Amino acid sequence: MTKVAENRRGSSFLAEVIENTPGGERIVHCLQCGSCGGSCPNGADMQHTPRAVIAMINANKRQEVLSTNTPWCCVSCYFCTSRCPQEIPITDIMYCLKRLSIREGLAQNTDATALAKTFTDLLDKYGRSFELGIATRYLLFKKPFSLLRMGPMGMGMMTRGRMAMFPTRIKNIEQLQAIIQKARQLGERTS
Amino acid sequence: MKLAYYPGCSLEVNSAAYDVSTRAVADVLGITLQELDDWNCCGATEYFSQDELTACAVIARNLALVEKDLDQLVAPCAACYLNLAKTDKLMVDHEELGKQVNQCLAAGGLQYTPGRVRVRNLLDVIYTDVGEEEIKKKIKKPLTGLRVAPYYGCQVVRPICETDNPEYPMQMDHLFQWLGAEVVDYPVKAHCCGGHMTQISEPQAFEMIRRLLQSAVHYEADMILCMCPMCQLNLDAYQGRVNSHFKTEFKMPIIFFTQLMGIALGIEPDKLDFGKELVDARPVLAAKLGAAETVSV
Numbered sequence: 001m002t003k004v005a006e007n008r009r010g011s012s013f014l015a016e017v018i019e020n021t022p023g024g025e026r027i028v029h030c031l032q033c034g035s036c037g038g039s040c041p042n043g044a045d046m047q048h049t050p051r052a053v054i055a056m057i058n059a060n061k062r063q064e065v066l067s068t069n070t071p072w073c074c075v076s077c078y079f080c081t082s083r084c085p086q087e088i089p090i091t092d093i094m095y096c097l098k099r100l101s102i103r104e105g106l107a108q109n110t111d112a113t114a115l116a117k118t119f120t121d122l123l124d125k126y127g128r129s130f131e132l133g134i135a136t137r138y139l140l141f142k143k144p145f146s147l148l149r150m151g152p153m154g155m156g157m158m159t160r161g162r163m164a165m166f167p168t169r170i171k172n173i174e175q176l177q178a179i180i181q182k183a184r185q186l187g188e189r190t191s
Numbered sequence: 192m193k194l195a196y197y198p199g200c201s202l203e204v205n206s207a208a209y210d211v212s213t214r215a216v217a218d219v220l221g222i223t224l225q226e227l228d229d230w231n232c233c234g235a236t237e238y239f240s241q242d243e244l245t246a247c248a249v250i251a252r253n254l255a256l257v258e259k260d261l262d263q264l265v266a267p268c269a270a271c272y273l274n275l276a277k278t279d280k281l282m283v284d285h286e287e288l289g290k291q292v293n294q295c296l297a298a299g300g301l302q303y304t305p306g307r308v309r310v311r312n313l314l315d316v317i318y319t320d321v322g323e324e325e326i327k328k329k330i331k332k333p334l335t336g337l338r339v340a341p342y343y344g345c346q347v348v349r350p351i352c353e354t355d356n357p358e359y360p361m362q363m364d365h366l367f368q369w370l371g372a373e374v375v376d377y378p379v380k381a382h383c384c385g386g387h388m389t390q391i392s393e394p395q396a397f398e399m400i401r402r403l404l405q406s407a408v409h410y411e412a413d414m415i416l417c418m419c420p421m422c423q424l425n426l427d428a429y430q431g432r433v434n435s436h437f438k439t440e441f442k443m444p445i446i447f448f449t450q451l452m453g454i455a456l457g458i459e460p461d462k463l464d465f466g467k468e469l470v471d472a473r474p475v476l477a478a479k480l481g482a483a484e485t486v487s488v
Binding site: 020022023041042045072073075076077078079081082083089091095096098099102109111112113115116117119120123127128129131134138139146149150152153156157160161162163164168170171172175176178179180181182183184186187 | 235
């Protein structure tokens with residue numbers, strides 16, 4: 001399928017996106033109808049709507065696509081995916097573009113990438129998410145003023161027992177870490 | 192009925208009310224929830240944004256931990272539900288990915304056969320498996336006079352939507368009609384709350400939250416019922432920030448559907464964790480349901 005797509009459109013970037021998105025081969029069926037952008041709750045904030053991004057992928061505009069803010073506006077509501085008349089997994093293509101743009105160092109929204117990294121670093125370490133850890137590491141360094149504004153809300157959460165002071169670690173963290181390590185190894189081999 | 196239970200990180204602390212009320216309601220309905228021993232975080236949307244194989248492997252560890260005598264796993268949180276269901280589906284549909292995930296699991300001495308576990312969302316278990324007849328038999332306190340806005344959010348109804356309509360879901364609407372409430376038919380019930388956008392771009396997030404609150408107010412809802420901890424957190428904990436940002440005066444209680452269902456089933460309110468929401472739901476419940484015991488702190 002990858003070869004077919006490449007031959008048909010002459011876009012090596014199209015082949016790369018298909019390669020890195022499960023079910024991504026549906027992308028060649030895009031009609032450019034624009035249902036995706038029209039359905040997106042953040043479409044108006046995007047530099048390019050998903051429809052335009054797909055046209056740019058077909059046109060082999062790798063650098064432009066990987067540096068646009070489009071995937072970073074995506075909050076995984078899946079309206080585009082569910083409404084696409086051609087059954088293109090658009091949300092998953094956005095995930096693929098996020099991954100590729102991080103790998104290439106082209107990711108525009110550093111807040112989103114910092115949040116993602118803080119979140120998964122804590123997961124790797126403890127096996128569970130830890131909100132206070134995310135708040136202190138991510139917000140303190142990236143958005144100290146926002147941390148200040150969050151004060152009353154944080155207090156509200158704290159006094160109602162909705163914020164843990166310490167992380168929980170799963171019992172078999174070594175097992176989880178072995179699984180993660182293996183996934184990283186395999187990932188490096190294939191990418 | 193016995194299912195494996197995946198509470199997820201949010202239900203441990205910030206949305207403990209969802210966990211407590213889920214267990215209480217399940218108990219009354221005769222659903223046995225067996226918590227997955229030593230489950231790990233599903234990675235929310237953050238792992239898929241960085242590394243797909245690791246995302247799947249981290250999630251699949253939980254699928255592999257489901258005891259052999261159980262074949263269904265229920266996750267109340269929408270993000271956890273989708274991640275678990277999606278990873279299983281990816282492993283079924285994409286053999287190569289499935290093999291790689293199993294190679295990762297093997298490094299931890301685990302194995303998972305794609306498709307072995309059916310991942311369920313809690314609303315559907317209650318709606319379909321328990322069903323109207325059984326639920327109606329168990330009503331102790333009908334919710335007569337209370338106007339509720341069921342809020343489905345995104346990740347339970349999309350993109351894997353075997354049990355409800357992705358555009359116009361109805362299961363929670365029907366459930367609360369059975370329980371005697373007036374259900375508000377408002378247009379944004381499956382719209383997005385912004386997810387993690389509150390952490391990344393507040394103006395974008397606040398606008399998404401405002402639209403939801405405003406619509407519920409337009410339709411004169413007494414409260415919004417959630418089935419996702421992220422939705423509850425955004426609509427409840429950020430409501431004050433949204434009010435300062437837009438100079439609005441929203442005071443809309445946001446609770447989990449299981450909490451209100453518990454009231455209808457006659458469970459003591461203090462066993463349903465009321466009062467943890469930042470916009471207190473108890474005065475509205477007391478005024479509308481006229482039950483003094485509803486407001487006991």
